[in-house]
Amino acid sequence: MIDPFGRSIEYLRVSVTDRCDFRCVYCMAEDMTFLPKKEILSLEELDRLCTAFVNLGVKKLRMTGGEPLVRRNIMWLFRRLGRHLESGALEELTLTTNGSQLSRFASELYDCGVRRVNVSLDTLNPDKFVAITRWGKYDKVMEGLQAAKDAGLKVKLNAVALKGVNDDEFDHMVEWCGEQGFDLTFIEVMPMGDIGGEDRVDQYLPLSLVRSKLAEKWTLEESDHRTGGPARYMTVKETGGRLGFITPLTHNFCESCNRVRVTCTGMLYMCLGQDDDADLREPLRASDDDALLEDKIRAAIARKPKGHDFVIDRRHNQPAVARHMSVTGG
Numbered sequence: 001m002i003d004p005f006g007r008s009i010e011y012l013r014v015s016v017t018d019r020c021d022f023r024c025v026y027c028m029a030e031d032m033t034f035l036p037k038k039e040i041l042s043l044e045e046l047d048r049l050c051t052a053f054v055n056l057g058v059k060k061l062r063m064t065g066g067e068p069l070v071r072r073n074i075m076w077l078f079r080r081l082g083r084h085l086e087s088g089a090l091e092e093l094t095l096t097t098n099g100s101q102l103s104r105f106a107s108e109l110y111d112c113g114v115r116r117v118n119v120s121l122d123t124l125n126p127d128k129f130v131a132i133t134r135w136g137k138y139d140k141v142m143e144g145l146q147a148a149k150d151a152g153l154k155v156k157l158n159a160v161a162l163k164g165v166n167d168d169e170f171d172h173m174v175e176w177c178g179e180q181g182f183d184l185t186f187i188e189v190m191p192m193g194d195i196g197g198e199d200r201v202d203q204y205l206p207l208s209l210v211r212s213k214l215a216e217k218w219t220l221e222e223s224d225h226r227t228g229g230p231a232r233y234m235t236v237k238e239t240g241g242r243l244g245f246i247t248p249l250t251h252n253f254c255e256s257c258n259r260v261r262v263t264c265t266g267m268l269y270m271c272l273g274q275d276d277d278a279d280l281r282e283p284l285r286a287s288d289d290d291a292l293l294e295d296k297i298r299a300a301i302a303r304k305p306k307g308h309d310f311v312i313d314r315r316h317n318q319p320a321v322a323r324h325m326s327v328t329g330g
């Protein structure tokens with residue numbers, strides 16, 4: 001699938017549920033209303049949908065959410081999708097998780113062919129962890145990380161850079177990840193969805209600043225490592241660990257965008273930061289044959305926009321898109 005700007009679309013992110021066992025302050029309001037069950041694609045429908053994308057050339061699938069591992073019986077989907085790894089059609093099956101359920105599922109994920117996980121963790125301070133996630137249990141996430149390591153999964157931590165919240169910890173996080181053998185990626189906070197009273201201008205911390213601050217303590221070497229995602233990587237000479245930066249605001253990465261996203265109701269978003277979508281649930285449910293579905297996917301890719309228009313400043317203190325990150329899955 002080639003889009004109008006010549007980008008080859010090989011990466012699909014699937015939000016398998018909008019629900020979550022945490023309520024991170026930059027992601028959700030505490031009193032979120034979730035979608036009614038009947039609107040949500042069944043696991044069988046998600047399998048069909050992902051398979052259609054694989055047949056159209058997608059090489060990398062990432063399950064996300066909400067929290068993907070709180071969806072009931074989600075291992076069935078991982079196991080099913082594992083067949084595309086075995087056939088060679090798919091190069092990578094992976095997930096982004098808050099880590100709360102990893103102690104239960106890490107080894108089963110490995111069994112299904114998953115080799116890497118992204119775990120979102122913004123702080124190594126248990127009190128701050130509660131302040132950020134509201135409902136999270138720090139020890140459970142630590143157990144989950146250990147289980148992932150024990151299972152042989154390669155771990156990358158994702159940390160959202162939050163001004164005045166975790167910005168005093170970045171050196172420690174770099175050091176700790178180096179010791180654990182985890183890669184670490186910092187993410188700029190993005191203006192998505194109403195988060196109930198929290199102010200994004202207060203949260204926003206440009207990663208250009210984070211990077212120059214880190215460079216005072218660490219030797220950061222340019223790296224050409226790519227994972228197919230939007231992060232740009234450096235190597236930390238002292239630890240040997242990789243350090244990534246996802247900078248949608250300070251440096252727009254859209255020119256090399258190879259991804260699209262599907263929500264748990266089957267809405268395809270061609271861009272995380274734009275509202276245009278395509279309803280894939282309708283062709284999925286209209287026919288057992290995938291011809292309609294594939295036509296609709298192709299037509300949607302043909303209108304993938306050039307890029308997002310995220311801005312955070314005092315004059316633009318409204319979400320750039322109304323939906324929450326948990327809908328399209330980050």
Ligand code: SAM
Nearest residue numbers: 027065066067096097098120158189190325330
């Ligand atoms: N629940 C899983 C997790 O937290 O890893 C997967 C879904 S979560 C929406 C995916 C990623 O999006 C997480 O790393 C989270 O920190 C990030 N995220 C959520 N809201 C964000 C926002 N407004 N700006 C930047 N990143 C955000």
Ligand code: SF4
Nearest residue numbers: 020022024027066098
């Ligand atoms: Fe849940 Fe992930 Fe959003 Fe936090 S970032 S509330 S863990 S979906």
